[in-house]
Amino acid sequence: MPPLFIINQRGSRVQKKGSSLASIAGQVGAAIINASSLETFQEQLAEHMKSDPEHIFIEGGDGTAHIVLTEYFRRLGNRKPARFTIVSGGTTNQIAGVIGTKKIDLTQVQKILSGQAANVHQIPLLEISIDGSPSEYGFLFSSGAIPMATDYFQTRKAEKGGANTSAVYSTILKALGRGTGSGNALIEPSPVKLTVTNPKDEIRIAEDHLGTILTTMPGFIMGIDPFWGKGDAPLRMTYLRGDNKKVVRLVLSAALRRFEKLKKTEGVESWNAEFVRLEYDGPTTLDGEKLAVSKSAIEIRPTRPITFIS
Incomplete structure (x- = not known):
């Protein structure tokens, strides 16, 4: 199944240097969602989750990763979760710096999708509940x-x-x-x-x-x-x-x-x-x-x- 690329086009690094994922999406058949507008992003994510994407790439900063993971896991239920790759693209990139990557190219994406990537982390997220409101997810x-x-x-x-x-x-x-x-x-x-x-x-x-x-x-x-x-x-x-x-x-x-x-x-x-x-x-x-x-x-x-x- 082709991967899903989620890109925050307003991320500071994406704005300055352009999106690494957008430039290679066509070569791996990836669908692209722009995470800049929350309402539009929510609608598109819900539609793509109907086909249970196996691998999701997120390009943006820590805030983008938090928003994407929160919206994804609120909708997931008991289904098997996708695998994720976090690519630096924002003002702060703590998550990408520890369990993701600063830069990405076609060769690296192909290695990740074929199971040849060097770095694999199996870790839980924080699930945060505040007075019965829908949970927030992050690190x-x-x-x-x-x-x-x-x-x-x-x-x-x-x-x-x-x-x-x-x-x-x-x-x-x-x-x-x-x-x-x-x-x-x-x-x-x-x-x-x-x-x-x-x-x-x-x-x-x-x-x-x-x-x-x-x-x-x-x-x-x-x-x-x-x-x-x-x-x-x-x-x-x-x-x-x-x-x-x-x-x-x-x-x-x-x-x-x-x-x-x-x-x-x-x-x-x-x-x-x-x-x-x-x-x-x-x-x-x-x-x-x-x-x-x-x-x-x-x-x-x-x-x-x-x-x-x-």
């Missing part, structure tokens, strides 16, 4: 400081017309350096009730927190992997308590891969879990996209393992 969930910084970054980047990204990062680090309190809303602690369930026990926390970060991926780009929970449970989670004032040290330790320092920092915990529940009224993101949360119960569980090939 990287965060609450607290990281969504606040993400929102701040996007606002400042828009103000600067999308230019001078390094200056925006510098501004964020300066804000982090001021520490908590003193009107620094960027990293203001926020209350959370947290339940973390793993095979051996259940952890319950009710306090102010600076943030959580949770993924099923084996790590992040540049070798960053700020998780050290024990056991084989698929949800990898790190938690920052609200009274931790060493935010810059935490950020730099993670960025510089000094994870031993991060592990020893008071107020930072990491667990591997089977299920996580947050009662939280504050900013959250999934793969960089805001989630609609208002005094909501957020439940996070893994899906069945999904195949990603590059």
Whole structure:
């Protein structure tokens, strides 16, 4: 069966360099869906899913991957899932950098479709349920400081017309350096009730927190992997308590891969879990996209393992 190519034509990298997939679609008989318009994309995806495509290529950033995977798995039901290949095409490309590919050409597509690809990952997605709303699917969930910084970054980047990204990062680090309190809303602690369930026990926390970060991926780009929970449970989670004032040290330790320092920092915990529940009224993101949360119960569980090939 021919593959399905899903391309975000508005992705920053696609706009700058053109779509790698679009240029080779005809040579492998692939159908193309443009993911730029959500309503049109939803209609076209529903139509293509009637024939159960065996392999889906997604070209776009992390937000595009999140939207495509969410719309796909909401419709899948109990059917066998497709295999996926994620191709960088957006502003942030964390997912493609870890379990996908930065570039792709005809030879690589042919190897992937013929089962000769070198990199195969079998990992679950995060399935996130918020007060009974349809589930969201993705790879990287965060609450607290990281969504606040993400929102701040996007606002400042828009103000600067999308230019001078390094200056925006510098501004964020300066804000982090001021520490908590003193009107620094960027990293203001926020209350959370947290339940973390793993095979051996259940952890319950009710306090102010600076943030959580949770993924099923084996790590992040540049070798960053700020998780050290024990056991084989698929949800990898790190938690920052609200009274931790060493935010810059935490950020730099993670960025510089000094994870031993991060592990020893008071107020930072990491667990591997089977299920996580947050009662939280504050900013959250999934793969960089805001989630609609208002005094909501957020439940996070893994899906069945999904195949990603590059």
